[in-house]
Amino acid sequence: MRPVGSEREVPFDARFVFATNTDLHGRVKTGSFRSDLYFRINVMQIQLPPLRDRGEDVLQLAALFMREIAQQLGMPPVPMSDRVRASLARYDWPGNVRELRNLIERTVILGTFPADFAASADQGDSGGESLADVERRHILAVLQEAGGDREEAARRLGISRKTIDRKCATWRL
Helix, strand or coil, rough: CCCCCCCCCCCCCCCCCCCCCCHHHHHHHCCCCHHHHHHHHHHCCCCCHHHHHCCCCCHHHHHHHHHHHHCCCCCCCCCCCHHHHHHHCCCCCCCHHHHHHHHHHHHHHHHHCCCCCCCCHHCCCCCCHHHHHHHHHHHHHHHHHHHCCHHHHHHHCCHHHHHHHHHHHHCCC
């Protein structure tokens, strides 16, 4: 390639990865995709089955996402009961892995699986928590991780120590 304003060409090595959920070969046949472009980019095809066809992978990915997201958000992971596991394995996953990851992230933030994935006996009240309940649970979890050190918990949460003191006083702790 020749940089703008340069008189010399600079060699470089580049690889391109293309992904689509469209049948490009079929589109070439119908004339709605350029055949020359198709043959330029069609060096290697990797077919990935949808998540619904991958059996136990759903549960392994859910466990992995639960650990990663809980750690990333600094919140405790939500346990997966047998009924939740069965629901995860049985679900069709039209949004594939992105949908699973979003579900797990929402679960960690709210502290419970949505009603359609959780059994009420396993998760308590499945009506959802208020924002105040989520905030309280999160602050208390971080306080516990910090060994009760309010100064350290405030640093981890990005809030002032006075805010934690005020919240704990409100909660009578």
